Amino acid sequence: MLPPDGEDAEVLNREHVTTRKDPMTDLVIRPITAGEEKLFDSLPDPALVGRAAFGERYLDMAAAGQYRPEWTWVALRDDVVVARAAWWGGPDDDQPLALDWFDFTDTDAAVELLRTAPLRAEYSLSLPPGWRDDPAVRAQAQARIDAATAAGMSVLVERYRYRWTTGCGLPDRPGRLTFRPEPDDAVILDVLRRVGEGSLDAHTRHTAATSGPDAAAREELDLLLWLPSPRDWWRLAWTASGELVGIIVPARNHTDPIIGFVGVVPEQRGHGYAYDLLVEGTHLLVEGGVTEIVAATDQTNHPMAAVFARAGYPIERERVDLV
Incomplete structure (x- = not known):
């Protein structure tokens, strides 16, 4: 299903805005709207794991239509993004096929984001070969695995991805x-x-x-x-x-x-x-x-x-x- 546009898109997004109370500040969890892609991209991330570790940029992929606003979610405190998740699907799909962009600076917010977003798909975390040998990479990977597990997911399998060239x-x-x-x-x-x-x-x-x-x-x-x-x-x-x-x-x-x-x-x-x-x-x-x-x-x-x-x-x- 192609993303709704115009007024219907705004209605869809408002319906899924969720506020979680925190002793310090409120947590707002919602999908982005068209034109807010830079908000999603504003989260600081060392790009050690996930698609970013392989030179892929969310802004480029979103501009190419690979991520839809209603499948792209953020968690904000004081209007600052503290967690983000983007689900991917093909151009003709009416449901996402994979969660493959998931980063955060606030673990609790990340867990709440996954619990709150009404999207269910396999989480595919891309990692460099031998990722466990690098303490910084291992820590970034394990933090995401732990957050997804706390949100109700479980590890199914680890895979190799190959690229043959001439x-x-x-x-x-x-x-x-x-x-x-x-x-x-x-x-x-x-x-x-x-x-x-x-x-x-x-x-x-x-x-x-x-x-x-x-x-x-x-x-x-x-x-x-x-x-x-x-x-x-x-x-x-x-x-x-x-x-x-x-x-x-x-x-x-x-x-x-x-x-x-x-x-x-x-x-x-x-x-x-x-x-x-x-x-x-x-x-x-x-x-x-x-x-x-x-x-x-x-x-x-x-x-x-x-x-x-x-x-x-x-x-x-x-x-x-x-x-």
Whole structure:
């Protein structure tokens, strides 16, 4: 849903203004209005964690339409921002998909902000590789994790994010498998359901545990269909004898070419086929003219992390996901 404008936007924002009494001063929690982006940006922050640690600027991203005023919240004391949170969603989404901008100078205000804002989405905290080795970075990260936890969230998983470039070298195709597009979503859904059996992916396991394996497969398919890249990029992989191996989804999100999904069905695991799938996806994207590819996997998914390393994908950042 696109953000409301004009008078309706003002009504929406006034309805969600919340005041918390404090012995020293009142705490006001509210979404910003259009034109208040610099207010959000006024919070002092050392830019050691989160998007800012990687050179991304909220003002630039907001100007590009990546953050909507009604999904961008602040907590103020005496008109000074002491906590801020921005939720992200795609241009056609009517609900945010992730909280990925969360900073504060007042922990209590930060917790109240997350409790008060009527927005619920996974919190994705981007961190430099090896972030625990730097005391200042570790302290900034842990403060945000603790605040989100106090607001009712919990850590689901830690992840690696990779960025392959042509300078990393293009790995040779192993040549063991045949890859074909599959236009039928029902077939893809069944493959995703099979791939989900015994999956090491924390998000898949979480959804399967809370809503069932069919829901986990459906959620994965819906996310892949949400991506703005062509559906016909997807490939199923087959052995020379015609046995299904799995699925590879080279894709694009709203900013980068990506490896959207790599999955091997249970009966084909143990043969190293995930590497074949990743390499094929890399080749397909490069053949389409890309020079960089973003990908990610759970840190606890050791086999997939080893596949990315073997294929020459360097770790660009780490991430902690809370739900």
